[in-house]
Amino acid sequence: MKWSSAGVLLSLILASSAFAAAQAPKAEPKAEFPQKVLEEAGFTFNGDIVKALQGTVAKAGKANKNTFAVLGIGMPNKDISVKVPTGWTYVGLKEFAKELTGSAATPRNLLAALPEFLAKEKPEIVVIIPDQAAGRKTSDAEIFDWEDTARLCVRFGALPVFGISPSFPAADKEAKDLRTIVSEAAIAAQCPTIDLKAPSQFSKRLVELMALLEEHVYKRAVTAKPVQAATGGGEE
Numbered sequence: 001m002k003w004s005s006a007g008v009l010l011s012l013i014l015a016s017s018a019f020a021a022a023q024a025p026k027a028e029p030k031a032e033f034p035q036k037v038l039e040e041a042g043f044t045f046n047g048d049i050v051k052a053l054q055g056t057v058a059k060a061g062k063a064n065k066n067t068f069a070v071l072g073i074g075m076p077n078k079d080i081s082v083k084v085p086t087g088w089t090y091v092g093l094k095e096f097a098k099e100l101t102g103s104a105a106t107p108r109n110l111l112a113a114l115p116e117f118l119a120k121e122k123p124e125i126v127v128i129i130p131d132q133a134a135g136r137k138t139s140d141a142e143i144f145d146w147e148d149t150a151r152l153c154v155r156f157g158a159l160p161v162f163g164i165s166p167s168f169p170a171a172d173k174e175a176k177d178l179r180t181i182v183s184e185a186a187i188a189a190q191c192p193t194i195d196l197k198a199p200s201q202f203s204k205r206l207v208e209l210m211a212l213l214e215e216h217v218y219k220r221a222v223t224a225k226p227v228q229a230a231t232g233g234g235e236e
Contacts, residue, residue, distance in 0.1 A: 062157030
């Protein structure tokens with residue numbers, strides 16, 4: 001069988017294209033959920049968190065839609081300004097403030113004080129701010145108290161978010177610092193976190209996280225809109 005020069009050229013072109021296609025690296029599949037890490041976004045969010053919470057908090061049906069609370073031993077904090085997104089309601093602590101903020105609000109004490117607050121106010125999201133001062137002695141068992149606090153929130157239909165403190169040296173050189181402890185507790189409890197290294201960015205990061213939770217966990221229209229970055233007061 002005779003081949004025309006045009007036919008030979010076409011065959012070579014097709015063979016070359018097939019070889020190039022075989023050698024080209026396969027495109028990475030697009031992640032089903034956004035992946036956010038502390039070092040880049042200032043908060044954590046990923047598919048593991050979404051899948052863990054979809055089957056618990058999102059289906060609990062107990063919380064008041066678009067409500068959130070901020071509490072913990074690290075509050076009140078003059079450097080953390082809580083800006084309320086459009087369409088959301090900030091749940092004040094009211095008579096629970098003494099138990100849920102300040103020195104009394106250790107993770108062990110939160111386990112005792114949170115149930116009554118959560119049952120009464122029914123916030124949809126609870127942000128827990130840990131210590132913001134250096135020098136406290138941590139313990140090996142503390143991580144379990146933080147984990148249990150997160151899971152307690154979930155049982156009451158509230159989605160827990162941990163603030164992650166700056167990395168202060170531990171009082172005991174052999175102990176983990178608080179940043180590591182709370183980060184590990186959040187991973188174990190599969191809940192989001194917000195970095196507190198730049199407190200002026202807290203509200204911006206929280207609103208961005210709220211929007212992702214609305215879209216991917218609660219599967220509803222996003223109402224929380226990103227706020228403008230603050231200036232001064234601890235920029236990174």
